[in-house]
Amino acid sequence: MERTDRLVTPVLVGGCAIILISFAVRSSFGLFQIPIADEFGWLRAEFSMAIAIQNLAWGIGQPIFGAIAEKVGDRKAIALGVLLYVIGLVVSAYAITPGQHQLLEVLVGFGIAGTGFGVILAMVARAASDENRSLTLGIVTACGSAGQVVGPPLAEALLSAFPWQTVFLIFGGIILAALLFLPMLKAPEKPSTPELEETLGAILGKAFRDPSFLLIFIGFFSCGYQLGFITAHFPAFITEYCGPIAPGGVLHTMGVTTTSALGAMAIAMIGLANIGGTLFAAYLGKTYSKKNLLALIYLGRTVAAATFILLPITPLSVIVFSVVMGSLWLATVPLTSGLVGYIYGLRYMGTLYGIVFFSHQLGSFAGVWLGGELYDLYGNYTMVWWVGIGVGALSAIVHLPIKEIPLRLRAVQAA
Numbered sequence: 095m096e097r098t099d100r101l102v103t104p105v106l107v108g109g110c111a112i113i114l115i116s117f118a119v120r121s122s123f124g125l126f127q128i129p130i131a132d133e134f135g136w137l138r139a140e141f142s143m144a145i146a147i148q149n150l151a152w153g154i155g156q157p158i159f160g161a162i163a164e165k166v167g168d169r170k171a172i173a174l175g176v177l178l179y180v181i182g183l184v185v186s187a188y189a190i191t192p193g194q195h196q197l198l199e200v201l202v203g204f205g206i207a208g209t210g211f212g213v214i215l216a217m218v219a220r221a222a223s224d225e226n227r228s229l230t231l232g233i234v235t236a237c238g239s240a241g242q243v244v245g246p247p248l249a250e251a252l253l254s255a256f257p258w259q260t261v262f263l264i265f266g267g268i269i270l271a272a273l274l275f276l277p278m279l280k281a282p283e284k285p286s287t288p289e290l291e292e293t294l295g296a297i298l299g300k301a302f303r304d305p306s307f308l309l310i311f312i313g314f315f316s317c318g319y320q321l322g323f324i325t326a327h328f329p330a331f332i333t334e335y336c337g338p339i340a341p342g343g344v345l346h347t348m349g350v351t352t353t354s355a356l357g358a359m360a361i362a363m364i365g366l367a368n369i370g371g372t373l374f375a376a377y378l379g380k381t382y383s384k385k386n387l388l389a390l391i392y393l394g395r396t397v398a399a400a401t402f403i404l405l406p407i408t409p410l411s412v413i414v415f416s417v418v419m420g421s422l423w424l425a426t427v428p429l430t431s432g433l434v435g436y437i438y439g440l441r442y443m444g445t446l447y448g449i450v451f452f453s454h455q456l457g458s459f460a461g462v463w464l465g466g467e468l469y470d471l472y473g474n475y476t477m478v479w480w481v482g483i484g485v486g487a488l489s490a491i492v493h494l495p496i497k498e499i500p501l502r503l504r505a506v507q508a509a
Contacts, residue, residue: 105221106230108278109214110237112172115272116179116209117241119265121365122249123148124326125358128333129258130195138330140192142466144199145326146459149318151203153455156212157448159204161294164444168217169276175208176273180266187262209272211238212451215431216444217279225380227435231428232376239372239424242365246329250358297442301449306496310433311453313388313492316485317426318457320395323482324364324419327465329357331475337408345409356409360416367420375425376432384433385496391422391429392490396483398422403479437500457485 123145130141163171182201189195207213215231222230252261301307333353339345350356378387402415434450435443461482468477497504 101226104278106218108275109218109234111275112209112272113214113234114237114241117238118245120206121242121325122245124329125246125249126258127330137470139466139470142462144195146462147196148199148203149322149455149458149462151200152206153452155204155207156451157445159208160212160444160448163213169279171208171213175205179205179269183262183266187259212444212448219435220440228376228379228432231432232373235424235427236369236372239365239368243362246358246361294442300501301438301446309492309496311450313489314450314454315457316489318454319461319485320482322458323461323465326462332357332412335407336412339409360412363416364420364423367417368423371421371425376428379429379432383498384429385493385498388429389490389493391425392486394422396486399483
């Protein structure tokens with residue numbers, strides 16, 4: 095397929111559909127915290143560890159699937175990801191011990207890696223024109239948020255009608271449906287001759303020696319920490335600590351009568367707000383410095399989280415926080431992936447972004463795991479919130495010295 099100046103292409107549509115399906119299921123795992131813990135009498139940390147391992151496996155698998163896609167093709171990598179995702183969900187439905195859940199979440203994590211940002215964003219970026227690239231990355235990321243809008247309420251509805259085991263099986267069938275979109279993902283345009291001549295080892299060596307790559311890697315940690323913690327623990331946090339929902343109020347008229355339902359709604363609202371936030375960030379990324387935009391996003395997250403935890407937790411504060419945090423939620427993804435592609439080229443963008451994304455998933459692992467451990471230790475989530483605020487401030491700072499100039503131009507300037 096030749097690169098086209100059209101914004102909407104089959105590759106973009108197919109990639110968006112797969113991301114939406116994958117993230118709809120992934121974003122719903124926090125809703126299983128209480129049902130699974132209550133059935134088996136587990137501590138909160140047990141299933142939290144399973145979700146944390148899922149996030150870590152996702153991070154480990156991302157550069158692996160990026161390299162697979164670049165070696166044997168995007169569609170084969172995605173098909174492998176779907177297969178692992180489905181197997182992980184189906185077998186998890188029959189798991190009865192914490193160790194079994196934690197082990198099987200490795201399969202789910204690798205499945206998310208094969209159907210997630212690392213493969214899809216690189217594929218879409220290679221197929222897009224220079225003018226449309228930033229916006230197409232934003233559209234794909236926004237579709238991940240759309241999955242977050244759909245997934246938690248769907249999980250909440252299914253859990254009210256079926257055991258959690260049945261819901262896992264239903265989700266396995268939904269993930270399998272992603273294979274229907276593979277025919278739309280034709281191979282993107284081959285890269286330029288200079289990029290073809292450069293090996294993966296050579297570009298990895300250049301990236302690892304570049305301080306900017308390390309700063310991008312460090313900066314993405316807090317994004318994963320905050321997203322992992324909130325996705326896994328925010329529904330339970332709201333259920334246990336939010337003030338009562340006033341009878342006859344606006345939420346009641348919307349069908350939200352319990353804090354459990356508010357938790358599912360909050361995750362969905364984060365995803366809904368992020369659709370606009372991500373597209374706006376991607377649009378700004380066409381004109382303004384991506385590293386500076388990232389610093390502002392992390393600063394905004396830090397202020398929002400600090401304000402939320404310092405104020406009383408009420409249904410109104412939950413809604414306001416969800417909208418504010420949602421507008422900044424995945425806005426980092428098109429900017430970070432676009433920054434990697436801009437500085438280091440598109441040929442091995444999937445692998446390079448996958449390595450950076452590993453930092454994101456290390457953060458996710460820490461956020462999910464610490465959320466459960468510190469909850470069991472202190473009986474609340476206060477400490478883990480403040481850790482997230484601290485690493486968010488750090489990310490805002492480390493993005494500022496990044497050298498936002500392509501490597502090939504740096505070499506010319508040095509000569």
